[in-house]
Amino acid sequence: MKKYLLFLILFVCSNAAFAQLEIHGAIGPSMPVGQYGNERLDEGGYAQVGVAAELNAFWFVSERFGVQTAISFQGHDIDRRDLTRDFTQELFASSIDLLAGNYSTSLIMIGPFYRFYPHDTDRFAWTFKGGVGLLFSRVDDLSVNVTSQTPQGPVNYTSSGEAESKGNFTYFLGSDMMYFINQKRSWGVRFGLMFTHAKPNFGLVLPDEVSPEMTQNVSFININAGISLRFGGNKNKEE
Numbered sequence: 049m050k051k052y053l054l055f056l057i058l059f060v061c062s063n064a065a066f067a068q069l070e071i072h073g074a075i076g077p078s079m080p081v082g083q084y085g086n087e088r089l090d091e092g093g094y095a096q097v098g099v100a101a102e103l104n105a106f107w108f109v110s111e112r113f114g115v116q117t118a119i120s121f122q123g124h125d126i127d128r129r130d131l132t133r134d135f136t137q138e139l140f141a142s143s144i145d146l147l148a149g150n151y152s153t154s155l156i157m158i159g160p161f162y163r164f165y166p167h168d169t170d171r172f173a174w175t176f177k178g179g180v181g182l183l184f185s186r187v188d189d190l191s192v193n194v195t196s197q198t199p200q201g202p203v204n205y206t207s208s209g210e211a212e213s214k215g216n217f218t219y220f221l222g223s224d225m226m227y228f229i230n231q232k233r234s235w236g237v238r239f240g241l242m243f244t245h246a247k248p249n250f251g252l253v254l255p256d257e258v259s260p261e262m263t264q265n266v267s268f269i270n271i272n273a274g275i276s277l278r279f280g281g282n283k284n285k286e287e
Contacts (some may be wrong), residue, residue: 052184060066070116072224072238077228078122082245083265087130089138093266094131095151098124100270102242112163116177120155120242122268126187127256143278150187153266155244157181157220171228171236183218185266226276234278242270 063255078100079085086092108114159179166172195202222242229236245267 056145068108068274069279070104070108071279072106072240072274072276073102074104074240074272075099075101076270076272078124079269079271080124080267081243081269082267084124084267087127087134089134091252094127095124095268096127098122098151098268100272101271102240102272102274104159108163112165114161114163116157116159116161116179118155118157118181120157120215120270122151122153122155122246122270124151124153124268126150128191134185151185151266153268154184155181155183155218155220157218159220170229173226173228173233175226177223177226178219178221180217180219182215182217183244183248183266185246185248186214206257216246216248218244218246220244236276237273238276239273240271242272244268244270 076099077176078098080093080095080097083091084093084095087094101118102118104116104118106114106116120219157179158181159177161175164174164176166174191211193204193205220242222240224240225236226238227236228234247265
């Protein structure tokens with residue numbers, strides 16, 4: 049990790065003469081994938097489609113290559129209805145009272161990118177990016193009160209877990225499409241996709257009868273749209 053960051057810093061410094069900076073701001077839906085969105089008591093996160101906000105800084109060291117840093121915030125609700133249903137079926141409950149919070153995550157990322165222009169005089173640009181970073185995740189309080197009918201009569205069970213936060217290494221892959229509004233390509237609109245995966249090693253606090261231990265993989269795809277501004281350096285060719 050340290051060698052990777054050192055390489056990026058040296059690469060930027062050695063090409064600083066070209067330097068251009070683009071600032072991107074975007075917002076859109078965040079879609080949980082894999083275990084994070086699964087509805088299974090043994091491994092599922094029951095995360096629903098949420099919302100994400102992202103701020104990127106693209107530092108160009110040539111017309112097509114550069115380094116980007118990004119901060120992204122995501123929020124995902126927990127599917128309480130299906131979680132209640134699965135608890136009821138697994139524990140043979142006659143009644144269940146479930147209080148579940150939500151997930152929230154934040155990302156700090158850095159990595160290289162490549163900018164592709166289909167035509168030299170076209171305002172359209174396509175960017176491919178990837179890299180590493182840190183993901184900070186939090187799940188709110190979870191409380192489960194269960195009443196089960198047995199031959200000896202009703203049995204009550206209560207399980208609760210406090211809010212928990214974890215930080216973990218993450219990687220990301222993404223692609224952005226840009227359309228520059230003016231001829232100098234100093235500002236434009238953006239549409240992007242980004243996949244992120246991490247293992248912060250926490251999950252819903254479940255009764256032992258369901259799952260004594262559970263870790264939670266966090267994976268999601270952000271689909272966002274926003275605006276971009278470019279500063280400094282040599283502007284790309286005018287039309």
